[in-house]
Amino acid sequence: MPKGIFNVPIAENEPVLSYAPDTTERAELKKALGTLMNVELDIPMYIGGKEVRTDNKISIHPPHKHSHCLGYYHQGDETHVHMAIDAALKAKDAWTKLSWEHRAAIFLKAADLVAGPYRAKINAATMLGQSKNAYQAEIDAACEYADFLRFNVQYMTDIYAEQPESAPGMWNRVEYRPLEGFVFALTPFNFTSIAGNLPMAPALMGNTVVWKPSKTAVYSAQVLMEIFIKAGVPDGVINLVYASGPVVAQEVLSHPDFAGIHFTGSTKVFQNIWKTIGENIHNYKSYPRIVGETGGKDFIIAHKSCDALAVATGIVRGGFEYQGQKCSAASRVYIPESRSEEIVAPMLAQMAEMKMGDPTDFGNFINAVIDEASFDKLAAAIDAAKVSSEARIIAGGNYDKSKGYFIEPTVILTTNPRYATMEEELFGPVVTMYVYEDNKFEETMDILDSTSMYALTGAIFSQDRYAAELATKRLSNAAGNFYINDKPTGAVVGQQPFGGGRGSGTNDKAGSASNLMRWVSPRTIKETFVPAHDFKYPFLDKE
CATH class of the missing domain: 3.40.309.10 (Aldehyde Dehydrogenase; Chain A, domain 2)
Incomplete structure (x- = not known):
């Protein structure tokens, strides 16, 4: 079949819309808000490409309006976490073997869906479920997430292009393999873009993922999952589960195929996760990657x-x-x-x-x-x-x-x-x-x-x-x-890679190539064209 070294579209930051009076985007957003306010959603888990429901339904209410019910999500237990892990491992081989340009195409399509036909819906879901105003939702759920998707594809190709020098008579190359096992994404309520990026970034690099969102952001997480499916993410590559944090952690962090965690949340939770990983280190097939952004003062x-x-x-x-x-x-x-x-x-x-x-x-x-x-x-x-x-x-x-x-x-x-x-x-x-x-x-x-x-x-x-x-x-x-001479908020993907040190996390800089490097395991390959046929070196020759 034809081969090529493919150039991906150059990533550019998604323009932020104003939502000023009489603009098209304002009208579309108000319509989306009205639609979501007038229906109670039934939100399943997504495991191995299947919608999974349980008898334990949890209601969702806007933080700004207790009296209104946006819908219900189906709470899972340890059996569903096991199902998600099994689905991720089952999908691993085919996803890993898929050519990188097809992974790129899936997530580039996701970016266009976020910025285009899903823009009003993802913003409206973020406004209602997480109580964000229109502008804060726009810069987060629409623009920043589209930026994560597009820039990560570009960073992926930059990583793949990073290759070693070769001396005469040989060819050195490096391939960037996904991690062995599955990656766990544990995501926060405060940014829909982060909730989408944490499972997406490892998946882009060829990993399969078990994703648990914050219970207070299930409403927008379901829209993100809808976008992943629409974009063509194969069954089992990203598995979305809703279960209590301790239940999920117990099952995920004790599994021998646990390969890494992509986390944003509290310092205390992250430290407890790190401790648990340390206590279980002898059980794992490899040393798990621990990537986390926690709190700040x-x-x-x-x-x-x-x-x-x-x-x-x-x-x-x-x-x-x-x-x-x-x-x-x-x-x-x-x-x-x-x-x-x-x-x-x-x-x-x-x-x-x-x-x-x-x-x-x-x-x-x-x-x-x-x-x-x-x-x-x-x-x-x-x-x-x-x-x-x-x-x-x-x-x-x-x-x-x-x-x-x-x-x-x-x-x-x-x-x-x-x-x-x-x-x-x-x-x-x-x-x-x-x-x-x-x-x-x-x-x-x-x-x-x-x-x-x-x-x-x-x-x-x-x-x-x-x-x-x-x-x-x-x-x-x-x-x-x-x-x-600026406020300490508002980092833009591709402009200010984000993350901190000390108690604020591992500083792996979301929105940069350094973050994506955490989700691969490089393999160096050296090929010698004319190999030696004698063990002796010239220094052994007599005068």
Whole structure:
């Protein structure tokens, strides 16, 4: 059959649509929202290409509207996890043997489906199931996921093209094999794009996958699975199961064919998974790949030379977009005393303009937090600040879960740079601010660097280039994604590969070739054209 070295389409970032009044995309999205709000979905698991249902049906409700039921998903147990593992292993051989360009074509088609006919549906599902406003859904579920799909295909071809030099008389080459066994994808609620990328990236590289989404993101995960099927992902390559985390972990992490985990979630869960893998290491056929992005206690530090309005806007956008439920969300801020009023005043003015409510009302910038557990944790932190001698609330501080899990965007001002909310990840719309003396900029950076166990994102605002360089160097290990004069959120695939170190994960940079390298096992092949016929080397000859 014909062969060739194929060039894939050059990846470009998907343009972000505005959803402004009277635009086509706004009308299409409102129609999709209306359709989904008027039907109760019956959501099965997908194992080996088959829809699997159980007697244990769990209802799904929008975080912003408890009274409404979006549908039901079928909760599985350990038998379904076994089925998914078996299906992944059964599909492995055919998928691995499929030519890479056909894998590429499947996921390029998925990208076009996401950006095209499924755009309104995936955005609407994300808005309803995860309480995101239209813009936050667009940059996540439509644009970022299309970017992951397209750029990963390009990175795959770059990896395959990376080949060694060959000396005269021989030919050296490297083939990039998928891992032996199956990969487990454990995905979060906060980004539909991440939920899609974690199973997709290993599958693109020839692996088969067992995928467990967050129970609070099943609604959009089902749409992603629909897209995978429509794009032509073969049966058993990606298997979607809904079961409790401990049940899935017990079955997956004890299986001898477990080859790796692609994870985004809490640090505690990731550490427990790592520990379990270590305890089971003698059971596995190979050393599993452990790839994880966990939490963050992301910072903004402003220098006395900063643009005060830019800092204020960076706090508001970086701290409160998607209710502060981004791994990268700004949650601790250090501002110089001499500029504090210039920063705080416009910050409060901007916050006063923000409206909170149902995301189907496009006038609402703030929506609900994901569930009651998150709501209760955030409310407790706010209540503690109200009675603390080291802190006071200067904005927000209200909350209400009577109709939905609404936490008002809140700013806590503390006199203690190691106050609880400067250290602990809350994952919500709560920002804690500390005012430092202007001449203690370097000392404050040292405090910042040592305060939190995390090192995901951070930002320096400075118009003084010496100060910007100093912060960039001084905080080199404090963040895997560092921003100069910008908020610490909004990493774009192909532009800012994302991930952090320390307690924030393995820093394998989602949206880059380095992440895809984790899902292959290279094999070096050396071919000698005219092999030696005698053991002796010239140095053995007599004078």
